[in-house]
Amino acid sequence: MNSILVSSFFWRAILAGSFLALACGLLGVFLVLRRDAMIAHGLSHVAFAGVAIGLLLNVLPLIVSLIVCILGSFFILKLKNQAKMPGDTAIAILSSAGMALGIFLTSFKRGFGAELMTYLFGDVLAIAPMEVWLAVGLAFLVIVLLIVNYYPLIFSTFDRESALVSGIRVQRLEEMLIFLSSITVVLGIRIVGLLLVTALTVLPAASSLQLARNFKSTLILSSIFSLFSIISGILLAYIFDLSASAAIVFISIFIFLVCLALKKINLVKSS
């Protein structure tokens, strides 16, 4: 246990993980309630292409995938708003394109696969100092933008049409949410990997929605669940030499099941 306290890579993981947890906890509630839960899944596939480009060009994959992801997210919005395509269809088209591009690029470099694996499954304990500060800065940006736009976001999530009439720039908010989703997904890749990143945005929000009585408590509970999952997951992974991403997701699923059971007990009691 003593070695944990002096281990710099452990603390780096905790620092980056905590900021990301808060960003995921808050953002996830809006995505789940707006029926955009699968956007993180779609964007993670787009980010895969970015990681492959970054590795091929020897540029920090996190930055390249962030750029590719942001471009991809605006393409999804264009398909939705201008081509009037259903959101899930637009996400499916872009995620397939991203995945195909990523796989295509892997054939250009030998030994590419092993490096790519760390992005597929995540390795938070191997996070570099520069990546930590990038993660902290970007997660902070996500948290601040969500807090500043708290009330317009609630209004448009609850009643989009009335929000539009009241003068709220709903489309701008939707663009902001998808932009913040891109940032969160890319940061999440380093923590739990491409394949499990959706869990970070969806599970804490889905858990909190089982218990919360109002919007504010939903956001607080979701952030607490997200923080607890990521920190305890990293801790367990470090102590027992497990995969941190699997530990984080398992803990999130466990919390979700507990919340589901508590809701049922509560319903039985009140009936």
Next chain:
Amino acid sequence: MNQLTEIIKVKNLSFSYDGLLALQDINLSIYAGDFLAIIGPNGSGKTTLLKLIVGLLKPQKGEVFLFGQPLEEFRDWHKIGYIQQKATYFDPFIPISVKEVIAASLYSNQKYFIGNKKEAEEKIAQVLKLVGLDDIGHKKITSLSGGQQQRILIARALVNEPEVLLLDEPTTGVDYLTQENFYDLLGQLNKDRLLTIILITHDYGIVNKHVNRVACLNQRLVYHGEHSEFCQSDVVQQFLSGGHHLVSHRH
């Protein structure tokens, strides 16, 4: 604002959905203090007209003026309260309290996240009292009855002190008595606060005691004028044969 101040003007307005005509050459003026009922058969363009007035749809021909300004230049949206059709068909999954519903509307009209919290709390308490629901601010809106939800939506609109309230069949799916109480509340707001009200309704009979003007739509504006003259006009017969109720009745 005096009785003859024109707050909404619709000029030569036409609209179609993918080539299918919904509204043709509508000209309409609404004055401060009016309680206007918009009636007409299904598919007559009532909802389309309301959506064009509040800017949810863009006119393909003609213009809309709000408080003397062309719609595209209008920015004082706090002056407009809008309650859409099926407004109470909330997502049952959403965990939002009554206070949060009203606060979201109030704070969204302010520039900054942190406003005067005490003043906001007082405003929210006032509008809840006005609609007769002052003790349920902490409850989830989805746990309330349909009639209570409609009143909360009125409270949400009123918190920004609008000058006009537009409602699209707000009482769909609630019983007769709840509807009557709801329209009495609208009548009281119109009389006591001089709030201009524009209401799309299928049940003119329940609301007619509060209304001073009527607009009858059937893609074109068939009638627009005083309620008293409307009752004696030929248009009445057409509406009676179309299943509309012009006199108060109980189901």
